[in-house]
Amino acid sequence: TYNIIIALQAKARNYDNVVKLYRDMQIAGFRPDKITYSIVMEVLGHCGHLDEAEAVFLEMRRDWAPDEPVYGLLVDLWGKAGNVDKALGWYHAMLQDGLQPNVPTCNSLLSAFLKLNRFQDAYSVLQNMLAQGLVPSLQTYTLLLSCCTDAHASMGLCCQLMAITGHPAHMFLLYLPDAEPGGENVRDHARYFLDMMHSEDRESKRGIMDAVIDFLHKSGLKEEAGFIWEVAAQKNVYPDSVREKSSSYWLINLHLMSEGTAVTALSRTLAWFHRQMLLMGSCPERIDIVTGWGRRSRVTGSSLVRQSIEKLLHLFQFPLFAARGNTGCFVGCGEPLSQWLHNPYVERMHLL
Structure with a gap:
């Protein structure tokens, strides 16, 4: 019963209640199990109390032998906190206990090294994965590609690391054709890759497509990025990105997309509205463009x-206004929107 309540409180982000329940159950004479300890450690980690999370780990060792997921949790928590040496220490502690890391744990350590541009250490992680018989996952490749996008000065090193993985995603990028007129060759290439990745979960496919489109956009291959976005949208990789909320009232949701992907997605979606209007004569009455940084955002700042979206819309004189009480949402509606969508340059916005 305690575990159920603790898990529910953790899911609701009532972190103080989680720690209180953990202490209460011990006072009441109940013995925590591995699930209890893992939840409490994760909660403490998310609150930034990693030293306390380690103390809970030591409490657990008195009654239970820690397994790989517990060690992996500590590797992940310290890695995300930016203390890669601590993360590496827990990784080695796991090995010393005779446990073999799994791919997600290796990905956590790899991500921590990549964020600090410690490419030699990242190389060692990949080599150790292969030596232990672990197969780099789609998430592994996504991490490397995202790093390649962000660290242009180290692109050569990143490409070497991506090649080491041997993942099909690398072949997809390596043999991406130059876009022919109409781009059907690029679309076919993207369809083939996504069909090959059909067994991956949607979140993993969304992650790699986001990284690919962002990489291509920022590398100047904006035409190719646009065609790949169209295929990803058709394949329902981004199920909530474009939908009709009600008759002629559309939502373009760029939440959780990277900068380059968001610009590409918005540009190609507005181009689709432009083409539909020319073909069918119908025009949206209202379009809401959500950047995910507004009313419900848990993060403050800019x-x-x-x-980037605001700059793009202003550059092309999109008739926008900010939604009341939501600075992360831009709105276009009525006759000004209809007139704007008639402009031929809407079709080529993504190439700017």
Whole structure:
């Protein structure tokens, strides 16, 4: 019963209640199990109390032998906190206990090294994965490609690391054709890859497509990025990105996309509205463009996605206004929107 309540409180992000329940159950004479310890450690980690999470680990060792997921959790928590040496220490502790890391744990350590541009250490992680018989996952490749996009000065090193994985995603990028007129060759290439990745979960496919489109956009291959976005949208990789909320009222949701992907997605979606209007004569009455940085955002400050989208819309004189109480949402509606969508340059916005 305690585990159920603790898990529900953790899911609701009532972190103080989780820690209190953990202490209460011990006072009441109940013995925590591995599930209890893992939840409490994760909660403490998310709150930034990693030393306390380690103390809970030591408490657990008195009654239970820690397994790989527990060690993996500590590797992940310290890695995300930016203390890669601590993460590496827990990784080695796991090995010393005779446990073999799994791919997600290796990905956590790899991500921590990549964020600090410690490419030699990242190389060692990949080599150790292969030596232990682990197969780099789609998430592994996504991490490397995202790093390649962000660290242009180290692109050569990143490409070497991507090649080491031997993942089909590398072949997809390596043999991406130059876009022919109409782009059907690029679309076919993207369809084949996504069909090959059909067994991957949607989140993993969304992650790799986001990384690919962002990489191509920022590398100047914006035509190719646009065609790949269209295929990803058709394949329902982004199920909530474009939908009709009600008659002629559309939502373009750029939440959780990277900067380059968001710009590509918005540009190609507006181009689709432009073509539909020319073909069918119908025009949206209203379009809401959500950057995911507004009313319900848990993060304060300014988003690169929001900045880039606002800059793009202003550059092309999109008739926008900010939604009331939601600075992360831009709105276009009525006759000004209809007139704007008639402009032929809407079809080529993504190439700017």
